[in-house]
Amino acid sequence: MGGLRKLGAPFVTRGPSGVAVRTRLRQLPTTDVEVLRQVGAHLGSLASRDLKARCRDGLGHDSGAWAVRKRELTPVSSARWAGAITKATHDQWALARRGAHAYLQSLEAGVRTLRHRLSLPIGEKGSKHAPGGYRSRREWHAKSRRLHVLEDRLARARADWVAGRVCVVRGGKRLARMRHHLTEAGLTETAWRERWEAKRWFLQADGESGKRFGNETIRVSPEGEVSIRLPAPLAHLANAAHGRYLLTGRIRFLYRGQEWGDRVAAHRAVAYRIHHDAMRGRWYVTASWQKPVTRTMPLAVALAEGVIGVDMNADHLAAWRLDEHGNPIGNPRRFVYDLTGPAGHRDAQVRHALTRLLHWATTCGVKAIAVEDLDFTSEKTREKHGARRRFRHLISGMPTARLRARLTSMADQTGITIIAVDPAYTSRWGTQHWQKPLTTSTRRTTRHDAASIAIGRRAQGHPIRRRTAPPRTHQSDGRGHRTLQADRQALGREGPRPRIAGPRTRSVPPDTARKRATRTPNTVRDVRSDQGWVQDSLLLTE
Incomplete structure (x- = not known):
């Protein structure tokens, strides 16, 4: 047992701290689609510019730089749109930073493993917890070359980590690389361009408690009416008061619809995101809000x-x-x-x-x-x-x-x-x-x-094995239960079965009168017959 590692204690996981539901925007006319495209493209360009500025600041970013970026975005959008863009930029930069740290740890683990295996003789077998040497000289040579490659990557990753540089692609790295392999992906340049632009649009706004229906930028009424506060350069497209654009179609959340309706009616914060699925040609609305973490049960x-x-x-x-x-x-x-x-x-x-x-x-x-x-x-x-x-x-x-x-x-x-x-x-x-x-x-x-x-x-909290070893002194329960299937206080679990009234077998009990009439007698008796007197066979006993 000395080679086994120490086991961690079981624990109750924490419940979710947020909720997100999605529904489809239906019955959108051409004018509504065009307005959504213009707003998404305009705010997407601002989000790209803000992300570039945040990556340029690196580790030297502070609250003052955040305020400067937000003031630069406010005249070309609005104060709330600028706040949503800068917050999304911070989240994206932090995600890229965590990805860079995970990549750095993966490279360090790979270099450490390669150095260990290269230091062992060729053909040496590994142990239970450590790999052995390589199987042939050819494999050893290939792995030595790979070690140099990983060491170069590790040096660059460490330099980027120390400098605070991250690699971020708005729209996704996979979709960006797909541009050079359109034939393998089965896409035309026009179809790829449509997907790329839709991924880079920005149409999301954070909620505010106390404001009407919980959001001033993208507002959804309890009846399902969706209205958007237009950025300043696109205010001429408004069809409602206070520079807002009211969409024609209405939405309805089927999942958690009652919970969402209660929050909206109470003017509690609800964040919304409108996005376009270019492959299906559909528009969706995602609503999300925070909830108190469910108290864990003992x-x-x-x-x-x-x-x-x-x-x-x-x-x-x-x-x-x-x-x-x-x-x-x-x-x-x-x-x-x-x-x-x-x-x-x-x-x-x-x-x-x-x-x-x-x-x-x-x-x-x-x-x-x-x-x-x-x-x-x-x-x-x-x-x-x-x-x-x-x-x-x-x-x-x-x-x-x-x-x-x-x-x-x-x-x-x-x-x-x-x-x-x-x-x-x-x-x-x-x-x-x-x-x-x-x-x-x-x-x-x-x-x-x-x-x-x-x-x-x-x-x-039970051991995995079914039974423990019996006492060494004697084969009895003198030292307590030998089985760990039940607790000591669980009386009757290991005792005799209770007495159940009724027959001992599963068969139906026979009829007593019929059995008495058909059974063979065990006593000597005379029987009258046509041949005269006949004596039954005697029951021979000693």
Whole structure:
């Protein structure tokens, strides 16, 4: 046991702190579409200019520089539009800064692994926690050249990090690179240009509590009327009072519509974003607002009705329900999803699987779901796993962070608590202690099902193994219970079965009168017959 790492304690995850809902803008005439395009393009150019200024300031940026940038944007837009643009710029710069830090850590891990493996003799086997040497001289030479490449990248990344330089592309780096590969992407230059411009538009505004309907820039009434405060250069396009443009179509939020309506009626802050999907030719409105974080339930209270342990895999969720003593109940459940295809399809598959999981938990009456606190950030490098491309592709395709965030957000509406546990050794110990005992002629228990039991028992604080070793002195309960399936106070769980009134078998009891009439007598008697007197056979006993 000395080689095992220390396990972390299970904890209750925090609920979501914000809400975002989306709906479609329908029945937009040509005039409305043209106004939205002009406003988005104008504010998008201002956002690009502001992002350039923020990147130029780097680490020397302060509140004074922020105020200067906002004053420069106010005359060509408005005070509220300028505030929304500068805030979005700060968020984008901070996101790029976090991405640069993650890239720097990945390079450092790769260089460290390459140096270690290159220092070992060729063909030396690795240990359990460290990789070994390379298999051939040719591979060693190729990896030495890659080490120089990574060291150069690391030097540039460190210099950029110290200087505060970040790489940001408004519209997305992937779409920008697609411009040079239009044939492979199946796009024309006109179609690509339309998508590129739509991605760079800016039509989002932060909410303000106390203002009418919670937002002065993009205002949505409880009846679904959408109006936009036009920037100063486009004020001549207004069709309503105070320089506003009222869209023709109305919107309605189907999901959380009542909650949104209550906030708008109370004039509480709601942020809106209008964006155009160039591939489908549709316009959408996204409403978002903050909410107080749900108070986490104590761990003991959440586990009072048992728990459902969930093991996440590349193509399904393996789940098993456990009672309050850690015993599996019923049969395992499997929720399949497909993580191939575009991001929208993958996200929909994850949401559908989680919806079925939560419906099952609600039907069972369980108030807690246990999941692993997985993090594959340091496990995806090619330097660590070498030629195991399938394994690297497998762990890279598992959306661990998104699945946990989705599950926490969706479970908040159903009153189910999400418990995160340490993922160490759950698959190995679950297979060792639970797979074979739970496999029957009618049920095939997989190692993923066994891992779900291990996850649930770890959340409850029980050891994963089924039984402890008996006392060394004698084979009895002189030193207490030898099984850890139940608590000492759970009387009757290991005692004799209660006396049940009725027959001992499942068959119907026979008719007493009929049995007495048809049974063979055991005594000697004479019977009158046509042949005369006949004596029955005697019952010979000693």
